[in-house]
Amino acid sequence: MTQRSFTIPRSVEWKETHILLLDQQKLPALSEYIELYRIEDVWEAIKTLKVRGAPAIGITAAFGLALSASQYEEDSLTEFKERLQEEKDYLAGSRPTAVNLTWALNRLASACKGVQSVNEAKTVLIHEAIQIQVEDEETCRQIGAHGLKLFSRNERIMTICNAGSIATARYGTALAPFYLAQEQDFPLQVYACETRPVFQGARLTAWELMQAGVDVTLITDSMAAFTIQQKGISAIITGADRIARNGDTANKIGTFNLALLARAFGIPFYIAAPLSTFDFSIETGAEIPIEERDPEEITFAAGTRIAPEGVAVYNPAFDVTPAEFITGIITEKGVISGNYQDVISGLFAQTAAN
Ligand SMILES: CSC[C@H]1O[C@H](OP(=O)(O)O)[C@H](O)[C@@H]1O
Numbered sequence: 554m555t556q557r558s559f560t561i562p563r564s565v566e567w568k569e570t571h572i573l574l575l576d577q578q579k580l581p582a583l584s585e586y587i588e589l590y591r592i593e594d595v596w597e598a599i600k601t602l603k604v605r606g607a608p609a610i611g612i613t614a615a616f617g618l619a620l621s622a623s624q625y626e627e628d629s630l631t632e633f634k635e636r637l638q639e640e641k642d643y644l645a646g647s648r649p650t651a652v653n654l655t656w657a658l659n660r661l662a663s664a665c666k667g668v669q670s671v672n673e674a675k676t677v678l679i680h681e682a683i684q685i686q687v688e689d690e691e692t693c694r695q696i697g698a699h700g701l702k703l704f705s706r707n708e709r710i711m712t713i714c715n716a717g718s719i720a721t722a723r724y725g726t727a728l729a730p731f732y733l734a735q736e737q738d739f740p741l742q743v744y745a746c747e748t749r750p751v752f753q754g755a756r757l758t759a760w761e762l763m764q765a766g767v768d769v770t771l772i773t774d775s776m777a778a779f780t781i782q783q784k785g786i787s788a789i790i791t792g793a794d795r796i797a798r799n800g801d802t803a804n805k806i807g808t809f810n811l812a813l814l815a816r817a818f819g820i821p822f823y824i825a826a827p828l829s830t831f832d833f834s835i836e837t838g839a840e841i842p843i844e845e846r847d848p849e850e851i852t853f854a855a856g857t858r859i860a861p862e863g864v865a866v867y868n869p870a871f872d873v874t875p876a877e878f879i880t881g882i883i884t885e886k887g888v889i890s891g892n893y894q895d896v897i898s899g900l901f902a903q904t905a906a907n
Pocket residue numbers: 605606607608713714715716717720721725726727753791792793794804805806870
């Protein structure tokens with residue numbers, strides 16, 4: 554098996570005194586890293602999608618909380634933990650849908666439970682945030698390996714948004730199989746939906762896959778059905794932002810459309826997501842908070858107004874695909890399918906036991 558080498562971009566790096574962040578709003582024209590020193594800048598980077606993608610949001614928020622806490626001057630452990638809770642809640646409020654944000658912040662808070670001093674707490678927070686990133690990279694690689702087994706050579710696969718390397722620690726979730734396929738000289742053809750309104754597919758997925766030398770074709774979201782029909786798309790794979798215990802899955806707006814098309818065309822529809830994207834506290838997708846974003850994301854394109862001033866706008870950033878339309882969920886533990894309620898409950902039990 555030939556091993557090929559190529560660039561797989563990273564979204565964020567811990568730099569002790571600051572966070573180094575790939576500004577995803579500047580891509581694809583500019584691949585620029587910015588330095589974040591304050592928690593307010595981390596909050597703003599998440600809110601304005603300078604960093605986006607469920608795992609990448611969680612990792613960045615964890616770095617932001619650890620960095621801010623490293624600068625606290627409170628000597629009292631009680632006062633330190635009170636301020637940590639306040640700033641944890643502040644970061645958690647930056648975006649509502651991706652559960653990885655609160656999952657990562659809760660993990661840092663839990664890591665601090667047994668500390669005996671402020672200095673120990675500061676060290677534990679940094680180590681836990683770094684550990685989250687290290688684990689996520691391996692998790693994504695495992696998702697890629699499990700996902701790649703589902704595809705045949707030269708298969709044509711559709712995706713939406715960007716669930717790539719820059720949406721995670723590295724490799725991505727939905728795009729991870731394509732990176733591993735490229736490493737193994739296993740040819741696949743990817744059809745990427747541009748992903749209105751902020752074009753994560755056009756700006757980010759096309760950029761990532763072209764950099765890796767993956768055969769990627771860009772289409773508009775409205776072309777999905779005709780492309781499946783005309784180009785013989787044989788599978789669809791997307792990322793996820795929050796998965797309920799029954800398997801209902803929130804992902805970028807337009808994902809549910811693709812799941813319905815997969816059912817209509819009789820092709821598999823896969824979700825790729827780590828266990829950290831499962832929200833074991835909610836039973837169904839009806840409980841998933843759906844972020845609604847600035848109407849100007851729709852009424853403007855590239856800084857130019859494309860809709861009449863004052864027009865009513867509905868701009869949900871995510872939709873929820875009912876579990877019945879999901880062929881399988883590709884996790885680091887393997888592909889789960891069938892009765893998601895039972896299988897996910899089993900995963901929850903395993904995770905809780907570890
Ligand atoms: C690997 S999670 C990526 C996930 O996040 C995206 O949303 P956003 O760009 O708004 O953060 C999209 O839902 C992707 O599937």
